[in-house]
Structures are given as structure tokens and as C-alpha cells.
Amino acid sequence: MGVGESGAALSGKRVLLVVGGGIAAVKIPDLIRRLRERGASVSPVLTRAGAEFVTPLSLSALAEEKVYTELFDLTDEAEMGHIQLSRQADIVLVAPATANLMARMVAGMADELATTVLMATDKPVMIAPAMNVRMWEHPATQRNLKQLRADGVLVAGPNEGSMACGEFGPGRMAEPLEIVDALGRHFGSGPLAGKRAIVTSGPTHEPIDPVRYIANRSSGKQGHAIARALGDLGADVVLVSGPTALPDPPGVETVHVETAVEMRDACEAALPADIAVCAAAVADWRAEAAGQKLKKQEGQPLPQLALAENPDILAGLAGRTTGRPELVIGFAAETQNVVEYATAKRKKKGCDWIVANDVSPATGTFGGDRNAVTLISAGEPETWPPMAKTEVAERLADRIAWYFGHDGPGAPE
Incomplete structure (x- = not known):
């Protein structure tokens, strides 16, 4: 999403x-500047720990607003109580x-102004x-993240990269422009704003007995990337995910x-x-599971x-007589005659597009990143x-946006 959007x-x-x-x-001054460039006003609430890294004066100068720090500041309470402060904004951003x-948010603590x-x-x-990265991957943090999402909290990032501690991995805060874009998507910007999308991802596990199941090698990486890419273009996305080891994409409702x-x-x-x-x-197929x-x-x-x-989910959605999604897209994972089999599958299932890919072991597609x-299509x-796979997702999302922008099945070269 650019500056204009x-x-x-x-x-x-x-x-x-x-x-x-x-x-x-230390990135917050730049975040404030980026938000104000786009016409947003920013009221900073600085935690005691946050004040160890940035000063109230610097934030106030950039935001051109008072910086709030203390819960029991009688002057502030007289001018604007914490209830009013919490409700005068359009969104509360924690960064x-x-x-x-x-953890304090999940516990419902109210021990300081923030x-x-x-x-x-x-x-x-x-x-x-x-x-x-170790703190991000810790089970307690992941439990807290899951609960915050369940409470309706939106999440931007984190990214993977080098950290100040010298380690590398997920946990690096999203860049200011990425956070700005996430806020923009929330407020309905993007070519797919107003559109609702359902994305399925990952494998399914069909139980044989309480400890065994039938499954396949799908990692869910491609489906999850598509859900995120559609959300990035402003769509309201529901990701229906089978069992994977992937985190839920930010800004997407995951079932x-x-x-x-x-x-x-x-x-x-x-x-x-x-x-x-x-x-x-x-x-x-599914088995008649033993007890x-x-x-x-x-x-x-x-x-x-x-x-x-098992039920044919793709054919079921494509064949609905009422409430059929305008654009139904399937995937064809083949090991031979990829285009031929996928073309036949599109006609048989009644879907609009099929994304065909070769999943032969030599390709490394299942479980890989490419x-x-x-x-x-027609x-x-x-x-x-x-x-x-992230690029595949972005390219597919762009084609979907083009479809709805031009009211037709074609696609740009």
C-alpha cells in the first residue's frame, strides 16, 4: 500500500x-512522522519502560501533542481522564x-496509565x-498471542531478522511503514476493500484411531501466504486452516x-x-475411526x-446455487501431466480458476518456500x-484485485 492509499x-x-x-x-519517532504524513493525529502514551528508550519531549515535538505518562497526574485527570483518553481515538496502537x-494485557492488569x-x-x-526470538517463541508468549487474537486484538508483525541482541529470527518489530499499512488496511483501504474472502490452507488429518490419522505433506505455507496477501489488499479474510506449524497471519481471522x-x-x-x-x-478419504x-x-x-x-469442498463452493462466491479458485497438486490434469479438474469442479503446481518430490514444493x-482460467x-510462495501469493492476490476492478475474468500480462 502506497502513501496515497x-x-x-x-x-x-x-x-x-x-x-x-x-x-x-527507537523506531517510534519515525512511525509518528509516517502517520502524520498521512493525515493522522497521534497522542502518545509513554510507559515507564518506554521512557528508557525515547523521551517525552521527542515524542511530543513530533506528534505536536501532549505525551501522557502518569495515571495519577491530577492535572491530566482534571483535563482528560484515562477513560476519555482511551475513547477519543479511532484506534489504540501498542508499539x-x-x-x-x-502478558499484562492478557491478564487484564491496570497498573499504569498504558x-x-x-x-x-x-x-x-x-x-x-x-x-x-526466544521470548517470541516461548509457549507463554504464543499462548498470550492466541488469547489476544481471540479477544479481537489486531496484530502487525513481527518480522524475521537480525536483532539488537545479536540473534536472528522472528520477533523483530514490523517497520513503521508496515505498521502504517496495517492501520490503513484496518480502515478499509486497498483494492479489495469491502470484499470478503475464504482461504483454505494446510492438510487435513483424518483419524484412524485416537493416535493415528491419514494426512499428507502440505505445510500450509502457500495458503497462509495467500490469506495474508489478500488481507494486505484490504479484503476481509477468513483463513480455514488444517493442522500446521505456522503462526496465524496478522490481520486475518483464522479458524x-x-x-x-x-x-x-x-x-x-x-x-x-x-x-x-x-x-x-x-x-x-476418511476412515471409520476406531474408539x-x-x-x-x-x-x-x-x-x-x-x-x-470426504466432502469435495472446492466443488461444493463452486456448485452452490445460492450464495456462490463470485470468484472460486482451486489448487491442483500434481506429480505428472500437471496442466492437463488441472484443466480437467477446473471443468469437473466448476471453479473459475485453478492454480496448478508440480509437487513431485524433486521439486521440494511440499514443505518448501518456493x-x-x-x-x-477460461x-x-x-x-x-x-x-x-509469498510472491506467488502476492501475484495471485493482484490478479484477484484486477478481476474485481475490471468486472471480468481476464488478467493483465
Whole structure:
């Protein structure tokens, strides 16, 4: 999202900025400047820990607003109580959101002005996490992140990269422009603003007994990247994800499922939608699951699995007589005759587009970070060069935006 797009979305918006205590706080002056360039006003609330990294004077000079620091400042309480402060903004932004601050938010603590404001606000809250990679990956932080998302808190970042502590990995605060873009998306900017998308991702696990299941090798990386790319263009995205090791994409509503039946039900519950992208590798069959673990018995016949066909989620969405998404896109994971099989699949399923990819073991597509796909629509198949899965996602999202912007099935070269 460029200056024009995010500027249109943020112009006139009031941002209450809670500055947490981390080295990433040194980026906050630039964040304030970027927000004001786009017409937003910024009221900083500086935590005691945040004041170790940036000064109230510098924030006040850049924001041209008073910086609030103390809960029991009688002058401030007389002029503007913490309740009013928490509700006069259009959004509350916490940056950097440290592990400690996230934990205090989850616990509902109100032990200083910043946490009291967060407890008292009736406005949307967005956090930009920033911490050491080990702290980010710690189970407690991940539990807190999950709870904050469940509470409706929006999340921008974090990124992966080098940190001030010398380590490398996820936990680096999103860059100021990325946070600005996330705010812009929240306020409805982007070519897919007003559109609702359902994206399926990952594998499904079909239980055989309480400890075993039928699955496939899908990592979910491509589906998750598509969900994020559509959200980046302003779409309201519901990601229906089978079991993966991936974090939920920021700014996306994620519904976690295990089986194909659960995935179908979650997709139907997410309707109506304008866009459906079925990127999940859904198991074709499910077993009649045993109630107890199947035991290997010496000299006894092998257990026989009674298989039943799973629901066809792609065909079900494409074939709806009422409430069909305008654009239904499927994926075809093949190991041979990729374009031929995918073309036939598009006709059989009744979807609008198929993204075909070769998942032969030599390609490294399953579980890897790169993909080589062919986009199949009513026209000639279009083969894209090998690229990162994130780039595939962005290119596909751009094509979807073009489709809705031009009211037709074509796509730009």
C-alpha cells in the first residue's frame, strides 16, 4: 500500500499510541512522522519502560501533542481522564508490544496509565510485537498471542531478522511503514476493500484411531501466504486452516480445523463471501475411526480400514446455487501431466480458476518456500516462473484485485 492509499485511509484518524519498553521504541519517532504524513493525529502514551528508550519531549515535538505518562497526574485527570483518553481515538496502537506488555494485557492488569487505557478503551486495539526470538517463541508468549487474537486484538508483525541482541529470527518489530499499512488496511483501504474472502490452507488429518490419522505433506505455507496477501489488499479474510506449524497471519481471522468435514463446515459458516481460494490439500478419504488404539496382534490378520469419501469442498463452493462466491479458485497438486490434469479438474469442479503446481518430490514444493505454478482460467494457461510462495501469493492476490476492478475474468500480462 502506497502513501496515497494508506493516506486516504488514515486521513483524519486519531491514533492513541502506547509506547512499550523495548529497543524497537527507537523506531517510534519515525512511525509518528509516517502517520502524520498521512493525515493522522497521534497522542502518545509513554510507559515507564518506554521512557528508557525515547523521551517525552521527542515524542511530543513530533506528534505536536501532549505525551501522557502518569495515571495519577491530577492535572491530566482534571483535563482528560484515562477513560476519555482511551475513547477519543479511532484506534489504540501498542508499539513496541513487548512480551511483558502482552502478558499484562492478557491478564487484564491496570497498573499504569498504558494498561489502564487498554482496559478502558472501547476502540479497536492493534499491537506490533517486538522481542527476542526466544521470548517470541516461548509457549507463554504464543499462548498470550492466541488469547489476544481471540479477544479481537489486531496484530502487525513481527518480522524475521537480525536483532539488537545479536540473534536472528522472528520477533523483530514490523517497520513503521508496515505498521502504517496495517492501520490503513484496518480502515478499509486497498483494492479489495469491502470484499470478503475464504482461504483454505494446510492438510487435513483424518483419524484412524485416537493416535493415528491419514494426512499428507502440505505445510500450509502457500495458503497462509495467500490469506495474508489478500488481507494486505484490504479484503476481509477468513483463513480455514488444517493442522500446521505456522503462526496465524496478522490481520486475518483464522479458524483451526482438523478434518475435511470440519473444514467444509467452517467454510460454509464463513459465507457469504466474494472470493474463495481452496489451497488446502484435503484428504480424499476418511476412515471409520476406531474408539481405541488399534493393536498389532502377532499372527492376527491386519486391520482393514473402511474408507469413505470426504466432502469435495472446492466443488461444493463452486456448485452452490445460492450464495456462490463470485470468484472460486482451486489448487491442483500434481506429480505428472500437471496442466492437463488441472484443466480437467477446473471443468469437473466448476471453479473459475485453478492454480496448478508440480509437487513431485524433486521439486521440494511440499514443505518448501518456493513454488512454480500455472494459472488456468477460461483462457490460455499462464505459467509463472519459479518464485517464493509469498510472491506467488502476492501475484495471485493482484490478479484477484484486477478481476474485481475490471468486472471480468481476464488478467493483465
